[in-house]
Amino acid sequence: MRDVCIVGGGVAGLAVSIFTARAGLDTLVVDGGESILARNASLENYPGFPNGVDARRYLQLTREQASEAGATFELGHVTSVEAKDATNFEAGFVLETEAGEPLEARRVVAASWSDSEYLVPLDVGRTQRGSKHFVSVDEGGRTAVDGVYAAGRVAGEPHQTIVAAGHGAKVALAVIHDSDANFYHDWVVPEGYFTGRGREVPPACEEIDDTERRRRDERARTRLLEAFDEPLEEVPTMHPSVERE
Incomplete structure (x- = not known):
């Protein structure tokens, strides 16, 4: 069983993984294949790049940073997340994917804009706005289900790379705190x-x-x-x- 499973390999999910892995938590990122940031022609409002940076280059380097921190990656789509014990969320969660064996994790972070259908079995508190669904969270990214978090756009954060990265880091700190890691x-x-x-x-x-x-x-x-x-x-x-x- 992993300590943390992050659903989504975009900016928010990668930021979560960097912090949780560096804190010593066994971290897996289930990557759906392409971040929405890959649609960006030039990322020009991210601090530290005076003339902007290729968005795909930024994603490449951030993923590399997460790997060097100790996070691992699995390509695939999560189809459902369920508690191992509905009366005790501390027992962890089972994540079903389109292909491969089910995954188990003590904590789950949803960072998968704009797909959150896999959270329906948990009743975390999804809110529909137009054709999209957002996940209701507290200031640390915690949902109504203990051990399940949401980061970035799916958690209602603004559609900006720097905000997604910052929110991912903030959610990661909540995960670390809740895990009782020595931090x-x-x-x-x-x-x-x-x-x-x-x-x-x-x-x-x-x-x-x-x-x-x-x-x-x-x-x-x-x-x-x-x-x-x-x-x-x-x-x-x-x-x-x-x-x-």
Whole structure:
């Protein structure tokens, strides 16, 4: 049984997975195949990219970051989620997919805009607006069912990449808190930041010396230079209602 199963491999789901995996939770992302962000021609309002960034490149790097954090991925569509024990949600959940063996997880995060039909058996509190359904959540992304969360657009958040990423991180912190993982803050700080004040390094924090800081910086710069060395050949995915020649 996984600690966390995230349904949806878009921005919100990837953000959740980075934080939960780094917190030491066994994290699986069930990816439906393509994020809606892949329709974006140029992502130009995400902090840190003064001239914008190719949306598919951003997704590629974010997925890579989640993998390096320890998250694993499975391609497929979840068709239903049910509690293993309807009287005790702590027993976890069973996720049925279109193909393959059922998956089990202690906690489930819905991050799958715009599909949430698989949540119907749980009665989490879905609200219809036009042709879409949103999942009702509290400020931490918790639904009416203990152990089930929703992140990003499916949770009613605005349709912006930076908001989806931020909400995914916020929901991840709620998941981490509810799991009782030994966690304080996800910080990497200079050597002596805590110990220099007579404190122990808190859980999920790390102190590194300047040599290690420079090594990590070099590794990060090298990877980004490689990633942006050549343009991606992939083109944006058009909206399904638009015919393309």
